[in-house]
Amino acid sequence: MNHFRLRPGLRTGRVVTGALTAMLLMGGAVFAQQQSPMLDGMDLPPVAERLPSNPLVVTPVDSIGTYGGTWRSALRGGLDNAWIARTVAYDGLVRYDREWKQIVPNLAESWEVSDDSKTYTFKLRDGLKWNNGKPFTSADIAFAAELFSEPTYGAGTFMKNPNNPVKVEVVDDITFKLVFEKPNGVIMDDLASVNGLTVVSLSKDYCSQFYPKYNPNAAEEAKAAGFETWELWMGNRCSWATETIRFANPDLPFMNAWMIEEPLTGDASRATFVRNPYYWKVDTEGNQLPYIDRLDMRVSDSLEELTLMALNGEIDYQDRHIATVANQPLFFDGQEAGDYRLGENIPSNMNTLILQFNLNHVDPVRRELFQSKDFRIGVSHLIDRQEIIDVVFTGQGSPAQAAPRPESPFYDEEMSLQYTEFDPEAADAAFQAAGLGPKNGDGFYTMADGSPLVVTIDIISSFRSEWVDMMELLQLQLEAGGINIELNNIDRTLYYDKRPTGDYDAQIWQGDGGLDVIQEPRYYMASGDESVWAYRWAQWFNGSRPEIAEEPAEWAKQQMELMNQLRGEGDPAKRDDLMKQILVIAKENFPVIGVSLPGNGYYIAKNNMRNIAEPMLHAYLFPTPGPYDPFQWYFAE
The missing domain is CATH 3.10.105.10 (Dipeptide-binding Protein; Domain 3)
Incomplete structure (x- = not known):
């Protein structure tokens, strides 16, 4: 029996099986499993081998998309990584559905909750891979928990709550348990929110090289690399817990639809992302997602510059920073010249x-x-x-x-x-x-x-x-x-x-x-x-x-x-x-x-950008537009 979370009351379930996934798969093995033409000719395994045995099947908002194109948006300064978290990085163990009513499977295909709400057992999709082709397993979850137990690494997550410590018990490569010292009735909402990304964002294969437990020479190598301690080296390379440099390392493995191409640094003029050839979601016809090849984010401290870009049709989709009350009349009047439309955002802010x-x-x-x-x-x-x-x-x-x-x-x-x-x-x-x-x-x-x-x-x-x-x-x-x-x-x-x-x-x-x-x-x-x-x-x-x-x-x-x-x-x-x-x-x-x-807000979208929902609920913990699946957005020909 499945119990789902209702958005207003923020309810979570007691036991969730793989039923939703099974319904979505609809015999996924028979899918054609097409890939983007930009991957053709690359030295990659066939797409069927890059996907898990049960890829997550995503129903498009309106229609099956076409591959290609670059999604242009903008960041306000070199520390503006919240827009990246909301567009690129919303892929945790579980996630919210598009109506913010249910917590649904994601990297985890199913989970069970003990009667005392202390033990949560998760089963990952079999065959998941990081963007570098290395397996994503329960060991990565356990490594993240282990690293967060370090006093100097990270803060503010459920994995480092002194009032209710958690242990990760690995059952096998795709099964693990989160075992809390005390009952935890809200953990599923934590995992489904934007904060759930941390636990799935540290590859043991990559990040363990900076950690003395797995690399006895880590302290010496850190100094050779210009860092006083291994913790600083780790924070620079595996920076998910470090807000200011979270997207600054192109070598950091990702599980998201797009991976870092040009990193976001303090002096960057742009940050770019390119499709992940190992992304583990497909549409209902078996086409590997995402549809869009690249994301290009202009970095500027000038709100006026970002606003002018949107008016000139140089932004394909965005709400952050530019969708202000003062700008709304300008954007409304400029729709035809800029070849864009305004969609409605319903705020969660009170x-x-x-x-x-x-x-x-x-x-x-x-x-x-x-x-x-x-x-x-x-x-x-x-x-x-x-x-x-x-x-x-x-x-x-x-x-x-x-x-x-x-x-x-x-x-x-x-x-x-x-x-x-x-x-x-x-x-x-x-x-x-x-x-x-x-x-x-x-x-x-x-x-x-x-x-x-x-x-x-x-x-x-x-x-x-x-x-x-x-x-x-x-x-x-x-x-x-x-x-x-x-x-x-x-x-x-x-x-x-x-x-x-x-x-x-x-x-x-x-x-x-x-x-x-x-x-x-x-x-x-x-x-x-x-x-x-x-x-x-x-x-x-x-x-x-x-x-x-x-x-x-x-x-x-x-x-x-x-x-x-x-x-x-x-x-x-x-x-x-x-x-x-x-x-x-x-x-x-x-x-x-x-x-x-507040009154309702708005977003700007190019007229040829499709599969964008309207209206959208707009929040940070429900990191809009992430729950509306930007990986299934596409540019109509």
């Missing part, structure tokens, strides 16, 4: 901007102020959300706090709308309750001791262009209400580096967790490093960075206990109930401030 005051500030006076719910309520009442919506988003969206989207079964209208009224009088009453002193001669509130209060808000203008307009309006609104604001526009590296120090007043980000509520609770509770409002509480919860971890407030500890129960619960209905309890506490304590519920 807010256009989240303002996060630092409840763990190193300054005890500011910490006390920011921990005051009344202070946060006062700030919220000074925001004229409708003005921001009208000016920045041309009227698209509606006022909202950080709360699940209306489409989610976790939606709570009261939670979404609380304190969203523009009400300076209510703000003044809240500030008095928070203990602020009277306004000074400049019209700004003071601290309780009469000293000036100036709040600095960190922003990254290069990440989302509309944030500048939003924050300039928000600054004017707050200052008109008596809160003196300074905007600190910094680069993304410094933005993240400040978090462990605790020496910042506030930061902003987009409102993740609107549909993927259980997987992305960062604004509902102090769940991880992206919970900037309580970074040190999150370290206490996760057992990481003990040198800066701080014991949370009692209400936050209650949420953490509920989340620990949720993560160990195998029953989806019980998980949902536990999440609702976490949300009730979040609603009561109001940790962060939202601005507005």
Whole structure:
């Protein structure tokens, strides 16, 4: 019996067999198994020998495609690898279907879950190969787990969770077990998300040469190669765990549809990918995927250049960076000249901007102020959300706090709308309750001791262009209400580096967790490093960075206990109930401030690019467009 995950409630199954694969194969051995003409004449085994015995059969969105062509898109700077993860690298053990309703087989053709949710047994497709032709086996999964057990290698994955360690037990070449110390009811969603890529991205055959356990000379060879330690050498060559150089090594074996040709480095002007001749998926007529031969990604720091490329028809498909509200009228008017079309993206984000005051500030006076719910309520009442919506988003969206989207079964209208009224009088009453002193001669509130209060808000203008307009309006609104604001526009590296120090007043980000509520609770509770409002509480919860971890407030500890129960619960209905309890506490304590519920987004696609779904659900954990199978996109002749 199969149980599938429903997107809104984020449900996962207890036992999954190979039934879906069997239905899709439809007698796969009789397929013609055609290959791209670009592979003809290469010194390769026949396509039938390059595929596993049971290749994954993918039904095209609209039609069987034709081979050839280069998909052109763009990256914003040499560290913009998220677009690559979303287009090239979404191929884990399992994956989400196109409707975000089911977790379906991928590299693993089947899996079983023990009754206590501690042991997950996976069976890989027989005959899988890395892009260099070497076998992909259970030993590669075990090697990844072994490497991640090293203290200095990687972070932030389920494989390195001190609260619930995991072991990999190899049964045979295609069968292995993930054995957790405690029940793990959410692991299938972890594996199906963009984060599931890590466990299948380290080839033992290739990466073991940098590891002293398998190469006793690794430390010496690392120094000869210019690295002080083997860990640095390993990170440079097998860099899946290293965000900044993840796609910088063309020799790193891949299991994806396209493999690195020109790497993404800090000074690259472009990154390119070429088809993987050992890719393990076929269409319903037996043609080996992908259809498109190459991907060419222009690297530029200039948003204007990327926008002009799209208007000139030099981008075949993209949404990241360029599909802004400000650009939408330009792109709409330029469709005929640029020979492209606009498709609809439905966002999973629940807010256009989240303002996060630092409840763990190193300054005890500011910490006390920011921990005051009344202070946060006062700030919220000074925001004229409708003005921001009208000016920045041309009227698209509606006022909202950080709360699940209306489409989610976790939606709570009261939670979404609380304190969203523009009400300076209510703000003044809240500030008095928070203990602020009277306004000074400049019209700004003071601290309780009469000293000036100036709040600095960190922003990254290069990440989302509309944030500048939003924050300039928000600054004017707050200052008109008596809160003196300074905007600190910094680069993304410094933005993240400040978090462990605790020496910042506030930061902003987009409102993740609107549909993927259980997987992305960062604004509902102090769940991880992206919970900037309580970074040190999150370290206490996760057992990481003990040198800066701080014991949370009692209400936050209650949420953490509920989340620990949720993560160990195998029953989806019980998980949902536990999440609702976490949300009730979040609603009561109001940790962060939202601005507005986003309107629908869009993407740009050339008119001759086919098999692209519309609309698309748009998220990061559901790494759009990855779940819509870009390997079956093609250019019509």
